[in-house]
Structures are given as C-alpha cells and as structure tokens.
Amino acid sequence: MRPTRKIRVLMGKPGLCGHDRGIVLVVMALRDAGMEVIYSGRHKSPETLVNIAIQEDVDVFGVSILSGGHMPLCRRIVELLKAKGAQDIAFLVGGFIPPEDIPELKAIGVREVFREGSTLEDIAECVEQIAKERVTA
Amino acid sequence: MDLSRITDFAPLDELESAETHWRQQYRDDIVAAEAENAACEDGIPLKILYGPSDNRSEFLTDIGFPGEFPFTRGLDPTGYRKKLWTISHYAGFGSPRETNALFRRMIEHGGVPPYMALDLPTQLGYDPDHPMAQNEVGLTGTAVASLRDWEIIFDGIDIEKTFVGTVINAPAAVFLAMHVVLAEKQGADLRKIRGNLQNDILKEFTARGNFIFPVEPSLRLVTDTLEYCAEHLPSYWPISVCGGHFPEAGANRVHEVAFAFADAFTYIEHAIARGVDIDAFASNMFFLMKTNHTDFLEEVAKFRVMRKIWAEHLREKYGAKKLETMKCKVLGHSGGSLLTRERPELNIARTTLACLAGVFGGIQLIGLRTMDELFGIPTEKAELIAIGTQHVVAYETALPQVVDPLGGSYCIEALTAEFEAKVLEELDHIARIGGMVKAIESGYVRKAIAADAYETHQAWQTGKKIKVGVNKFHIDEDEPPRRPYEFTPEAQQLQIEAVQQLRRERDNIRVECALDRLRDTAQRPACSDTNLMPPIIEAVRAYATIGEICGVLRSVFGEYAEPTNL
Numbered sequence: 001m002r003p004t005r006k007i008r009v010l011m012g013k014p015g016l017c018g019h020d021r022g023i024v025l026v027v028m029a030l031r032d033a034g035m036e037v038i039y040s041g042r043h044k045s046p047e048t049l050v051n052i053a054i055q056e057d058v059d060v061f062g063v064s065i066l067s068g069g070h071m072p073l074c075r076r077i078v079e080l081l082k083a084k085g086a087q088d089i090a091f092l093v094g095g096f097i098p099p100e101d102i103p104e105l106k107a108i109g110v111r112e113v114f115r116e117g118s119t120l121e122d123i124a125e126c127v128e129q130i131a132k133e134r135v136t137a
Numbered sequence: 138m139d140l141s142r143i144t145d146f147a148p149l150d151e152l153e154s155a156e157t158h159w160r161q162q163y164r165d166d167i168v169a170a171e172a173e174n175a176a177c178e179d180g181i182p183l184k185i186l187y188g189p190s191d192n193r194s195e196f197l198t199d200i201g202f203p204g205e206f207p208f209t210r211g212l213d214p215t216g217y218r219k220k221l222w223t224i225s226h227y228a229g230f231g232s233p234r235e236t237n238a239l240f241r242r243m244i245e246h247g248g249v250p251p252y253m254a255l256d257l258p259t260q261l262g263y264d265p266d267h268p269m270a271q272n273e274v275g276l277t278g279t280a281v282a283s284l285r286d287w288e289i290i291f292d293g294i295d296i297e298k299t300f301v302g303t304v305i306n307a308p309a310a311v312f313l314a315m316h317v318v319l320a321e322k323q324g325a326d327l328r329k330i331r332g333n334l335q336n337d338i339l340k341e342f343t344a345r346g347n348f349i350f351p352v353e354p355s356l357r358l359v360t361d362t363l364e365y366c367a368e369h370l371p372s373y374w375p376i377s378v379c380g381g382h383f384p385e386a387g388a389n390r391v392h393e394v395a396f397a398f399a400d401a402f403t404y405i406e407h408a409i410a411r412g413v414d415i416d417a418f419a420s421n422m423f424f425l426m427k428t429n430h431t432d433f434l435e436e437v438a439k440f441r442v443m444r445k446i447w448a449e450h451l452r453e454k455y456g457a458k459k460l461e462t463m464k465c466k467v468l469g470h471s472g473g474s475l476l477t478r479e480r481p482e483l484n485i486a487r488t489t490l491a492c493l494a495g496v497f498g499g500i501q502l503i504g505l506r507t508m509d510e511l512f513g514i515p516t517e518k519a520e521l522i523a524i525g526t527q528h529v530v531a532y533e534t535a536l537p538q539v540v541d542p543l544g545g546s547y548c549i550e551a552l553t554a555e556f557e558a559k560v561l562e563e564l565d566h567i568a569r570i571g572g573m574v575k576a577i578e579s580g581y582v583r584k585a586i587a588a589d590a591y592e593t594h595q596a597w598q599t600g601k602k603i604k605v606g607v608n609k610f611h612i613d614e615d616e617p618p619r620r621p622y623e624f625t626p627e628a629q630q631l632q633i634e635a636v637q638q639l640r641r642e643r644d645n646i647r648v649e650c651a652l653d654r655l656r657d658t659a660q661r662p663a664c665s666d667t668n669l670m671p672p673i674i675e676a677v678r679a680y681a682t683i684g685e686i687c688g689v690l691r692s693v694f695g696e697y698a699e700p701t702n703l
Contacts, residue, residue: 016257016273018346021386021474024587025594027703039701042346043261045269067257068622072272098619116478116511119598 007131008058012040012049014077017067022094026062029120030127046073050080053089059131062092070097071104078109090130094118149189156188177432178593179389181555187547194554199445203499203540207448209441209553211499212464216540222496224527225468225504226520232628233289236279240294252302252333253290254278260347262308262687265632274629276622278304282636283682287315288322297325301332307349309336310358310669311686313365313375314677333374335425336362339400339573342697343582344382349687352574354694357663360407365670367408367417374421376404377468381427385474387590390432390439391556395563396582397424398446399573405455411665419451420461428469428503430490437543438552440467440498442560445553468502469495473510478616480606484508485522492530497543503527513620580700587703636682643680651676652689659693 011027013020020042030037038056040049053061061081065073074093081087093105094114102113111130114123160167167185175183184191194200201207204214213219236253255278258270264282265274274280281287291301296319305312313334320330338355341348348355359376366375380397388396401422408418424443429436447465451457471491476484488505495503505526507519515523531537543549567576576582596602603609655672676686 016261016263016269016347018257018341020346021590024387024703025591028587028591039703041699041701043269067273068276068624069272072624096621098621120594121598 007035007060007128008056009035009037009127009131010040010049010053010056010058010061011037012044012052012061012063013042013065014044014046014049014063014073015065015067015069016043017065017069018042019066020064022066023062023064025120026064026094026123029124033124033128035124035127035131046076046080050077050084050086053081054084054086058089059134060090060092060127062094062127065093065095065097068096070095071101074105074110075108082109088134090134092127092130094123152189156186156190177390177435178589179391179435179559181391181435181552181559183434184548184551187551189547191547191551192554194550199554200544200550206452206460206463208444208464210541210544212444212466212501214540216499217496217537218540221531221537222500223468223502224524224531225470225502226524231275231279232631233279233281233286236290237292237294240290240299244294244299252304254304256280257347259683260305260307262311262349262683262691264636264682264684265629266636267684272624272629274632276624280632281312281315281683282632283639283680284315284318284677285635285639285680287312287319291319295325296320296323296332297329299331303333304335306335306338306341306345306347307355308683308687309334309338310362310673311677311683313362314670314674317370317674318678327369329372330370331372331374333377334362335379336376337379337400337425339403339577340379340382340396342577342699343396343586344386344388345379348697348699350690350694351697352577354659354690355697356403356407356574358669358690359404360411360413360663361668361670363404363408363418364411364413364665364668366421367413371417371421374423375418376421377423377425378404379425381425381470381472383586384427384429385472386586387474387593388586389589389593390435391559391563392585392589393427394439394443394446394556395560395567396573397426398443398450398560399564399567399576402450402455403573409455411663415451415455415457416459416462419455419457420459420464423466423468423501425468425470426500427472428491428495428498428500429472429475430487430494431475433490433494434548435552435556436494437497438549438556440469440495440500441541441544441549441553442557443467444499445557446560467498467500468504469498469500470504471506473506476506476508476511477604477606478511480610480612480614481508481511481617483606484510485526488523489526489530492527493536496530496536497541499541509617509620512617514622516620578700580702583700584703639680639682647679648676648681648685651679652681652685655686656689656693659690 009030011023027037027039070093090111092112093110097113097115105113112126170185200209203211203216256275257273257277259281263270265280303312320327336359338359362375366373378397378401380393383393383396444465448463451463457463471488485508492503492505505523507515507523509515509519567573570576597604597608600608655676658667658669658672661667
C-alpha cells in the first residue's frame with residue numbers, strides 16, 4: 001500500500017493575466033486545509049506549468065484565468081498533460097468563466113470549474129475528494 | 138490644545154466634565170453597546186461618541202486652512218467652487234485604427250480622449266507574434282507594437298493640444314519615446330506636450346502583476362523617464378503612483394496608503410540621487426487611489442491624511458521649496474472588488490457613497506465603476522448611470538459649495554490623527570526592514586496583502602462582514618447576460634501581419650545599430666550619462682518594435698522572479 005502523504009497541489013497562473021487575488025486565497029485555504037501547495041507565480045506558459053505539475057508529482061493542478069483566454073489555454077494544458085502521459089493529474093480551472101463555457105471545458109477534460117461565487121470551503125472539499133479518488137484509483 | 142483661542146465653544150475642561158457626566162448618566166447603555174467591538178477593517182477602533190477630548194491635533198499646525206501647508210483641509214482655498222473634481226470615465230477599444238476613430242470622435246465632440254488601455258502583450262513587452270502573446274492580442278485594450286501603431290492612433294490629432302494618458306508601466310519608457318518622436322514629427326513643442334504614463338512599476342510587483350525586469354533596473358527606467366521629463370517635457374506627468382491596486386488585491390486601507398507612499402518615496406529618492414531637482418518633477422506626480430464606501434468615515438480621513446503626510450515629507454525630508462510640489466493630488470476610483478453580482482442595482486448605491494467619500498475627502502478626480510462591471514464590458518446605459526451619479530452629487534447636493542465640510546468634526550479629526558499615526562508606523566516598519574525594494578523582493582508586501590485579503594474573505598464567508606445581497610438580504614434572481622472580452626483570431630492575425638510587414642519594410646541595419654547602442658548603454662552603470670531615454674528614442678525612431686526593445690533590455694537586465702512564499 002502506498003504510504004499516506006499530504007495531498008499535493010499545483011496552483012498556476014497561465015498566460016499574461018496578472019490578477020491573482022483569487023488564486024492566492026485558494027492557495028492559503030488549501031494550505032490551511034493541510035495540503036502541500038505550490039504556487040507558480042504569474043506569467044507562466046502552459047508548457048512550464050505542466051512540467052512543474054509532473055516534476056512535483058501533484059495530485060491536483062488548478063489554474064486561475066480572468067482575462068477571457070480560458071478556452072485556448074485550457075485546451076493547450078489538457079493536450080500537454082495527455083502528450084506527457086500525465087492525464088491522471090486532475091486539472092481544475094477557476095476565474096471569470098461564463099457559465100455557457102462550462103460544458104465545453106468539461107468536455108475537453110477539465111475536471112471541475114469554479115466561478116466567482118465559489119467558496120473556499122467548496123474548493124478545498126472538492127480538491128480533497130478528487131485527490132482521494134486518485135489515490136484509491 | 139486651547140480651543141478657546143479659535144472658537145467660541147466652552148473651554149475644554151468644561152466640555153470634558155460635561156462629557157463625563159453624560160457617560161455617567163447613560164453608563165449601562167454605553168457599556169452594553171461597547172460590549173461588541175467596532176473597528177475599521179485595518180483595526181482602527183470606532184467609538185460610540187467622539188468629543189473634544191479625542192482630538193489630539195493642533196488645529197493650526199496639523200489641520201489649518203485649505204490651500205495652506207500642510208493642506209489637510211484641501212489643496213485649494215476655495216475647493217470645488219473654483220474647480221469641480223474631474224468626472225472621469227473609462228472606455229475600451231480594439232485596433233490602433235479603431236482607437237484613432239474613437240479619439241477623433243471624442244475630440245470633435247469637445248471631450249478629451251480617455252486613458253488608453255493596452256493589451257497584455259504590449260504591457261509585458263511582447264510583439265503580437267511572440268508565443269506568449271498567443272490568444273491575447275487586442276484582448277484587454279489596444280495592441281501597440283511600434284511607432285507605426287502610435288502614428289496610426291494619432292493620425293489627424295494634434296498632440297500639442299491633446300492630453301494623452303496611457304496605462305503603461307513596465308515598458309513606459311518606450312511609450313514616452315514614441316510620444317516624443319511623434320511630437321517631433323508633428324513639429325510640436327515638447328515643452329507644451331501634456332499627457333501621462335502610469336509608470337508605477339513597484340505596484341506591478343506587489344499587486345497588479347504586469348512586470349518584466351527585476352526591481353532595480355525597473356527603477357532605473359522610471360528614474361530615466363523622470364529625469365528626461367524634468368529636462369525636456371515640463372508639462373508632462375511622467376508617473377501616477379497607484380495605491381488603489383492594493384485594496385483591489387485585498388489590502389486594508391492603512392496598507393493602501395503606506396505602500397503607495399513607500400513606492401512614491403522610493404521613486405523620489407532615486408531621482409534625487411540621480412541629481413534631479415525635487416521641484417522639477419514632484420509636482421507632476423499624482424496618486425491614483427480607491428475611494429470606497431466601506432468604513433466611510435475613515436475613507437474621508439484617509440484623503441486628508443494623505444495630503445498632510447505628503448506635504449510634510451516633501452518639505453521636511455525631500456527639501457521641496459515650491460508649494461505646488463507639496464500638494465498631494467489624488468485621483469479616486471471606486472473599487473470593483475466591493476461590487477456584487479447579486480442584486481447588481483445596489484452597486485449604484487455603493488458607488489454613490491464612494492463618490493461622497495471622495496467629495497468629503499476633497500480629491501481632484503473621481504471615477505465610478507458601473508453597476509454591471511462584474512459581468513464584463515459595461516453597457517452604455519450603465520456607463521451613463523455611473524457618470525450621472527456624479528452629476529447628481531455635483532449639482533443637486535450643494536456639497537461642492539463648502540470646503541472640507543467634515544473638518545473640525547470630533548470624529549473625523551480623531552480618525553485623521555489615528556489613521557496618520559498608523560500609516561507613519563507602517564512606513565517606519567518598511568524603513569526598518571530595509572526599505573521598499575527589500576520589502577518587495579522579500580515578499581513582505583505580497584504577504585501583507587494576502588493576509589489582509591484572507592482575513593476579509595473569511596469575514597465575508599462567516600457573515601462577520603456584511604455584503605448586502607450576498608451574505609444578507611439575498612434575493613434569488615437571474616443573472617444579467619455576460620459581456621466578456623471577445624477574442625477575435627482575425628484581429629490578432631491582422632496585428633501579426635502588420636508587425637511582420639513592418640520588419641520587412643524598415644531599414645533593418647538602422648534598427649540593429651540602434652538596438653546595439655541601447656544594449657551598450659543598458660550594460661553600463663545607471664547615471665545621467667547612461668539615461669536610457671536617448672537610445673530608446675533612437676530605436677523607436679528606427680521603428681524597432683516594443684518586443685525588440687524590451688527583448689534587448691530583458692537580455693541585459695533579466696526578468697523578475699516573484700516571491701511565491703505567501
């Protein structure tokens with residue numbers, strides 16, 4: 001049996017959008033919930049983020065996008081995760097996401113979408129749930 | 138304090154004993170009411186009642202009269218009677234050609250062009266065909282890749298007669314250079330050119346996020362623009378110091394003001410060290426702050442405190458001689474982060490109160506967010522409501538007739554003194570940990586803002602702080618439709634083709650020489666002789682692109698690695 005370890009999470013800011021109040025709150029809340037959280041800092045390319053996710057062996061990889069560029073960025077990240085055989089890392093997105101984009105995001109392989117009204121408790125609970133499923137899978 | 142010297146009120150000891158008597162009489166009520174602590178977000182307590190004993194200020198030296206040092210009561214002796222605050226608004230646009238059409242229309246109708254919003258690749262020094270620019274070109278504002286785009290934007294517009302404001306920070310020196318070259322081409326007198334760069338790079342590292350180079354070379358670029366403008370463009374405002382981005386990132390009000398001043402003083406100290414005369418540039422600096430409705434009374438006190446601290450520091454610490462240099466000019470915008478998607482019409486009430494806080498605070502410009510901003514690009518109707526709200530405050534309330542109408546209030550003067558003490562304490566703390574550059578690089582500022590943001594967020598989630606329509610008085614309603622920025626691949630392709638065509642058509646040997654000279658200068662230590670403005674101007678004149686110019690500077694200075702130890 002795999003020894004129990006802390007849930008490992010990468011939180012990333014892909015693209016050029018600099019707004020990070022939301023992602024910083026999520027980082028702090030996940031840490032308060034006892035998880036190991038890596039924050040990438042801003043202006044990271046999808047390639048850089050996917051490489052960090054793999055090197056750091058994370059269970060969950062979340063990104064925050066408020067610029068409106070979430071569709072192409074998420075598509076690229078999912079492609080890269082697949083190309084590198086890391087599709088088992090659960091990929092989540094949060095930010096300024098219009099509700100009508102959610103079905104398409106889920107269809108391409110985004111595990112969960114968090115919009116502006118999501119609470120930190122909801123996010124932490126969801127990340128924990130997903131990580132547990134991954135360990136038992 | 139001898140109040141009898143300046144008022145006809147009863148002497149202080151008589152008032153104090155009357156207050157003691159009042160407290161005795163209502164003792165049980167007061168004790169019960171005080172059981173729950175009331176305080177502003179930054180911890181400054183709110184008392185049930187303020188009286189003469191709360192005022193520790195010396196009326197004549199600390200508060201004084203409007204138009205006189207230290208300007209606590211206002212910059213001008215007759216306040217808004219002489220000149221109403223500027224009613225500002227925001228506008229967005231697409232390509233350089235569309236921006237030109239919008240500017241021309243606004244000028245024809247007697248208006249001034251709005252502050253120019255730029256897309257993220259431009260703000261981060263990438264050309265439209267750079268891989269990092271993919272899917273971002275033209276998304277949050279105009280895409281400007283070179284002098285050619287600047288020429289298109291101002292085609293048919295006389296820039297000697299037009300104030301041009303640009304929201305640009307990391308590559309601000311390149312935009313100043315484009316404006317200088319365009320002025321020369323139009324035959325304009327540089328000394329008369331008016332306009333403004335945001336150019337406040339320090340808050341990009343800690344709040345807004347559009348940084349390129351490390352802190353010290355970034356400060357060198359700011360100092361170069363300040364020195365260049367002091368010498369050649371005396372009517373141009375080379376920098377607006379932004380405090381308002383801190384509360385939008387979550388900071389409390391003391392941090393908003395302390396970090397803005399710490400940034401401003403850092404720019405001043407660099408310019409003075411370069412040998413620039415304080416009176417030749419500091420009067421062209423101003424502050425872009427939030428005016429918010431929360432902790433309303435403290436917000437009014439904040440603006441009074443800013444004027445006092447600025448005036449005293451500029452005169453005593455930085456040796457300003459001209460009164461104009463000591464005047465703290467404040468532009469205030471209401472904050473989007475305090476608006477709600479739930480019951481969005483209530484945002485009109487919030488921004489009306491935000492406007493009042495700015496007016497009681499005596500600031501120079503007010504801009505209000507639209508009620509629908511949280512749903513994307515504002516509708517025209519919401520824009521007109523935001524401007525109309527200010528018209529109601531300006532023309533129906535008679536508030537502009539009285540200068541500093543809350544001045545002398547026991548409460549406002551007590552909050553002014555307490556807020557000032559808190560800001561000075563934070564400034565001292567920053568000095569003790571090695572100054573603002575260290576405070577940024579060590580992650581101190583980011584951590585402080587994140588802690589404030591977390592505390593506020595928890596207070597909203599637990600209901601300790603109330604957001605009407607969200608955690609109290611909620612009504613189930615359908616959300617209005619969203620109007621997000623629409624990314625158009627065709628528009629991006631046009632910008633990519635335009636910059637590639639430019640690279641084919643221009644004199645590339647001249648571009649290479651100019652970029653080589655820029656690299657050589659950047660590699661030498663910073664001083665007046667190695668001011669980067671002249672080589673940047675030469676590169677711009679040769680139609681080097683923003684990506685190429687910033688690329689050279691990236692190769693010499695490196696890129697900023699932000700602390701992620703939150």
